[in-house]
Amino acid sequence: MKKLRLFLWMALLGVPAIQVNAQGNIHQQSSVYEWPNDPQVKQKLDQWQDQKFGMIIHWGLYAVPGIIESWELCSEDWIERDSTISYDDYKKWYWGQSAKFNPVKFNPDQWATAAKSAGMKYVVFTTKHHDGFSMFDTKQSDFKITNGPFAGNPKANVAKYVFEAFRKQNFMIGAYFSKPDWHTEYYWWPKYATADRNNNYDIRKHPWRWNQFKQYTYNQISELMHDYGKMDILWLDGGWVRPLETVNDEVRAWGASIPAWSQDIDMPRIASMARQAQPGLLIVDRTVHGPYENYQTPEQRIPDHKLNNPWESCMTLGNAWGYVPNDQLKSATKVVHSLIEIVAKGGSLLLGVGPQPDGTLTEEAVQRLAEIGKWLDKNGQAIYNTRTTDTFKDGDVYFTKAKTGNILYALAQLPEGKEVPAFIEWTGNAPKKGSAMTLLASGAKVKWERSGNKVKVWLPEAFRKQNKTYAALGIAFTPEG
Incomplete structure (x- = not known):
């Protein structure tokens, strides 16, 4: 049970601050679900x-x-x-x-x-x-x-x-x-x-x-x-x-x-x-x-x-x-x-x-x-307006797909407070051969290459200079197949 330190100042009762625990029954996820009919x-x-x-x-x-x-x-x-x-x-x-x-x-x-x-x-x-x-x-x-x-x-x-x-x-x-x-x-x-x-x-x-x-x-x-x-x-x-x-x-x-x-x-x-x-x-x-x-x-x-x-x-x-x-x-x-x-x-x-x-x-x-x-x-x-993909994750890179249209997104979580890296990599969810990849944060096209099942994407130098740190990189591309 996760605990919180909360402070209660009860002036009318003349008592000091006390420690209180957070709610004890944190709702978990169940596999039981019934789709609506309406x-x-x-x-x-x-x-x-x-x-x-x-x-x-x-x-x-x-x-x-x-x-x-x-x-x-x-x-x-x-x-x-x-x-x-x-x-x-x-x-x-x-x-x-x-x-x-x-x-x-x-x-x-x-x-x-x-x-x-x-x-x-x-x-x-x-x-x-x-x-x-x-x-x-x-x-x-x-x-x-x-x-x-x-x-x-x-x-x-x-x-x-x-x-x-x-x-x-x-x-x-x-x-x-x-x-x-x-x-x-x-x-x-x-x-x-x-x-x-x-x-x-x-x-x-x-x-x-x-x-x-x-x-x-x-x-x-x-x-x-x-x-x-x-x-x-x-x-x-x-x-x-x-x-x-x-x-x-x-x-x-x-x-x-x-x-x-x-x-x-x-x-x-x-x-x-x-x-x-x-x-x-x-x-x-x-x-x-x-x-x-x-x-x-x-x-x-x-x-x-x-x-x-x-x-x-x-x-x-x-x-x-x-x-x-x-x-x-x-x-x-x-x-x-x-x-x-x-x-x-x-x-x-x-x-x-x-x-x-x-x-x-x-x-x-x-x-x-x-x-x-x-x-x-x-x-x-x-x-x-996205939905899940069959391969939704590889390391710190997550994937979503557009609800309509053939567009896949890679979302690379970057370490907090660390400099934006020169490149990111992931396995699976390969782009279509010869297609363009776009860095959502700037709209710039990015260089990429594929070696076997691994994809490597280089980040623009201009973006890295402008953003010393960044929460996560979103990249849009057309998937293979």
Whole structure:
């Protein structure tokens, strides 16, 4: 389990910073996949597979103190809190952040502009995380951004303005929604303790209460699908909320307890309603394999092999999903390298960025995104609208092919901070005899030769003088055969 050092300053409780572990059940990749039958969903899925690069935005109460999103509310072994604070007092403190959340500089246009400058093509925004705090004007609960100090702001209905800002930049729009809701009494009933992430009462003995939760969930998703404009993706998190018969070894490997009852929220009913409102909607019921997991979402990792079904690696720009002060951001080169590997293996990269509690992205995050976009401006032809090749990798050189037309791309990852080499080599994926090869970064034709199954490409001296370092070299060519 990857660990994060996150800092919690709880002035009201007078406690020092503490160390917290990151989420303990990082979603892995499964070989189980069911292709959709709906022609509109298939068409949308194909469109989504062209985009390759997106932004996931975690923003909620957890941004106010700058802590790991929602998870400290959960009493599991991997969660660390100050032992002098009672659990009930901690929950009261956390819920109380809603009285402080007043993002007066909320600027979704800044977010969308930064994402576009990064070369991103789709967005997934957290309308509600596990803590139950809604970032939209739900009518099902008072625990929401429009019922606090930000209520009088013209942009108080945050999700509406986030989606609008990204639509203006021609993004595909995705709504993240947590199936579990730890704030509503229909999921965590105050009658009982809240031992872990699961609902805290026996659904078999209290079916009325669970039916209330199912309707509550249905109603909130219905609001998002009907009242917030065109949606492309419904991204459902909290994979432990699922029919009991779907629990498998993947779920058991998370290490969380598994109740004896089914946490079934009736996905067929939700999906039918959502797709009636949003024809062709992609539904991503994470880790629940079947008709409502239209693409898979390995988390904070890249699969070790090429995959033929649709998938997306969701990874953070820093160490945390949401805003954490002084978080260490990945370099642009590291992100570009991850993007190349993911795309060559058939996936997309969903990069996590967390706005500050005032509603803006940090200048460092904006700058890092722009650096990534600078590379994509020149080399995006080898990323967008591409598909996989039979030989997708040789050493540090990855390959993609154009979705239409007979064009192959070689993407050579270069060591960070090292000078651009005089030449690069790879084995396999040979160019057609006598054909030209083009360096995407400059548009220049490059000299190449083939010896047996090995291809050697010389890089122009002018490019090397102008670029002492470079993240990765993209080369376009017509393949043999």
